Amino acid sequence: MTKTELISEIKRLKKEKNAVLLAHYYEPAEIQAIADLLGDSLQLSREAGETDADIIVFCGVRFMAETASIISPEKKVLLPVPDAGCTLAEGITGADIRKWKSENPTGLVVSYINTTAEVKAETDYCVTSSNALDIVRQLPQDRPLLFGPDRNLGHYIQSVTGREMDIWDACCYVHDVITREMVDHTLRTYPDADLLIHPEATAAREADYLAHPRILFGSTSAILSHPAKSREPHTYCVGTEIGIMTELTRRYPQHTFIPMIADHPCEYMKLISLEDVHRALRDEQYEVRVPAEIRERAIVPIRRMLEMS
Numbered sequence: 455m456t457k458t459e460l461i462s463e464i465k466r467l468k469k470e471k472n473a474v475l476l477a478h479y480y481e482p483a484e485i486q487a488i489a490d491l492l493g494d495s496l497q498l499s500r501e502a503g504e505t506d507a508d509i510i511v512f513c514g515v516r517f518m519a520e521t522a523s524i525i526s527p528e529k530k531v532l533l534p535v536p537d538a539g540c541t542l543a544e545g546i547t548g549a550d551i552r553k554w555k556s557e558n559p560t561g562l563v564v565s566y567i568n569t570t571a572e573v574k575a576e577t578d579y580c581v582t583s584s585n586a587l588d589i590v591r592q593l594p595q596d597r598p599l600l601f602g603p604d605r606n607l608g609h610y611i612q613s614v615t616g617r618e619m620d621i622w623d624a625c626c627y628v629h630d631v632i633t634r635e636m637v638d639h640t641l642r643t644y645p646d647a648d649l650l651i652h653p654e655a656t657a658a659r660e661a662d663y664l665a666h667p668r669i670l671f672g673s674t675s676a677i678l679s680h681p682a683k684s685r686e687p688h689t690y691c692v693g694t695e696i697g698i699m700t701e702l703t704r705r706y707p708q709h710t711f712i713p714m715i716a717d718h719p720c721e722y723m724k725l726i727s728l729e730d731v732h733r734a735l736r737d738e739q740y741e742v743r744v745p746a747e748i749r750e751r752a753i754v755p756i757r758r759m760l761e762m763s
């Protein structure tokens with residue numbers, strides 16, 4: 455099939471099967487182009503709960519499809535490439551959390567949404583990079599917080615909110631390469647640019663950057679909305695996964711965007727092709743279903759997050 459035929463067949467199958475195609479901003483441009491909804495983790499989680507489609511084709515990574523299945527167990531959630539994983543989600547297990555809690559029996563577990571269903575089932579509150587600051591500020595002061603798995607995001611939250619936390623030591627291998635040296639070099643190389651950096655970056659741990667006039671640390675949606683503030687053409691250096699450039703350049707043709715890690719894409723987010731989406735819809739594969747016993751516990755911290763943000 456040609457690309458045009460594939461796209462038209464995908465559209466036909468979506469209609470025939472009452473399916474919706476959700477895609478993360480880090481997905482390849484051709485997948486973003488056919489998505490019914492593009493979003494970051496929080497937006498996609500909300501949409502999974504609100505759609506009246508029978509099938510959700512999730513173009514992202516496994517933990518996101520699991521989250522969709524936890525929120526919408528009555529729907530068939532398909533992940534077109536079953537081994538689309540995530541180094542961050544794989545950086546902590548349910549057993550790790552159980553041991554951590556046993557060592558800190560009064561602790562509240564706060565987990566980044568980038569975790570497996572098994573970890574969510576052991577969690578008190580889920581957060582995304584969009585709502586983490588807001589949610590941590592609402593948590594009881596008299597309970598220790600156990601934050602995982604992203605060490606950089608954890609230290610960033612701690613610096614901004616002033617809330618001490620016990621922080622797990624895992625990272626996203628894509629954002630972890632954005633170091634202080636890279637940020638300083640970028641500031642020197644592009645003296646007229648502002649830097650938009652995801653808080654999973656190692657540089658988000660540098661407390662003196664928090665008040666820097668040319669650096670904004672923000673979630674995917676914050677990075678996407680910030681350039682709207684500048685009416686005049688402006689240059690932004692972008693410290694997050696390269697896939698976001700598709701949406702930034704589509705929304706703001708008047709601005710210039712320079713990716714800071716163009717040569718370091720997330721390999722997992724680039725696995726899904728149009729052929730995979732077509733096969734997923736045609737054969738209704740690969741279904742991601744979370745066992746009921748885990749789902750019933752994992753939905754609790756997700757609901758708390760959605761109610762608090």
Ligand code: SF4
Pocket residue numbers: 480515539540541542543568626627628629695720721722723
């Ligand atoms: S960019 Fe990082 S956190 Fe996102 S899926 Fe890839 S490895 Fe995981």
